[in-house]
Amino acid sequence: MSNDSSYPIRAVERVCDILDLVQQRPDGLTLVDVTRATNLPKSSAFRYLTALEARGYVERGEDGRFLVGLALNSERLDVLTQRVRPYLEKLRDEFGETVSLGMFDRGGVYYLAIVESQRATRTVQQPNVRYPIHASAFGKVFTAWRPDADVRELLAREGMPRYTEHTITDPEDYLRELARIRERGYAINDREGEPDSRCVAVPVHGLRLPISMSLSAPLSRLSMDDVPLVAEALTEAAREFSALSTRPRDQSVPDESATP
Numbered sequence: 492m493s494n495d496s497s498y499p500i501r502a503v504e505r506v507c508d509i510l511d512l513v514q515q516r517p518d519g520l521t522l523v524d525v526t527r528a529t530n531l532p533k534s535s536a537f538r539y540l541t542a543l544e545a546r547g548y549v550e551r552g553e554d555g556r557f558l559v560g561l562a563l564n565s566e567r568l569d570v571l572t573q574r575v576r577p578y579l580e581k582l583r584d585e586f587g588e589t590v591s592l593g594m595f596d597r598g599g600v601y602y603l604a605i606v607e608s609q610r611a612t613r614t615v616q617q618p619n620v621r622y623p624i625h626a627s628a629f630g631k632v633f634t635a636w637r638p639d640a641d642v643r644e645l646l647a648r649e650g651m652p653r654y655t656e657h658t659i660t661d662p663e664d665y666l667r668e669l670a671r672i673r674e675r676g677y678a679i680n681d682r683e684g685e686p687d688s689r690c691v692a693v694p695v696h697g698l699r700l701p702i703s704m705s706l707s708a709p710l711s712r713l714s715m716d717d718v719p720l721v722a723e724a725l726t727e728a729a730r731e732f733s734a735l736s737t738r739p740r741d742q743s744v745p746d747e748s749a750t751p
Contacts, residue, residue: 589607626683689713704728704729
């Protein structure tokens, strides 16, 4: 390869320009912001952003803005998972069931922190295992506030395999389910991934990261009548956790306000 500094590697330069922009704007960037700052055509900017999103370098927030992705934000993620454990443990102790923190990344769902039920029979979740968006409460939460066109694209790319007789396998049925989630504020996985388990999940707003909390239990211990109570407790814990994680720097708490 030529060492001539005048030899431009335009694609690399554009990727670097976009990453610099995203890291300079912790509140996120719209597609229009990126096109104006880089002088790229809208279609080209979108392709770059989509490729970076697929690799985890950028994320799309709940409002569609592009943010620093988990691949560039691992230190913040470690801090969040450490901070969330007391909230998960409190919920576990209150309900006696497994409580988790999850994230959406590259078209799937991953568990960041799991506090397991202490009962002999319990739902089992594994960190670093990719779960599908269409058959999990986490996946529903993460897609509920995305544009329908984005959700259809995700489903087409990832597929909607059937895991149980209750799994949603039709995109339009899934979109109708997302509308119900937006209305009530929480998602339910009712025997859609496993035939004998039920899960409730709520979004953690305000962190500018695709983070959610959930509680999972066998059907015999989590009835549909109990779901609203569980959702209320999860929502309150998520609200408190978000408020703690976005407060300004002091002597005892690392500064997380750079990514509100």
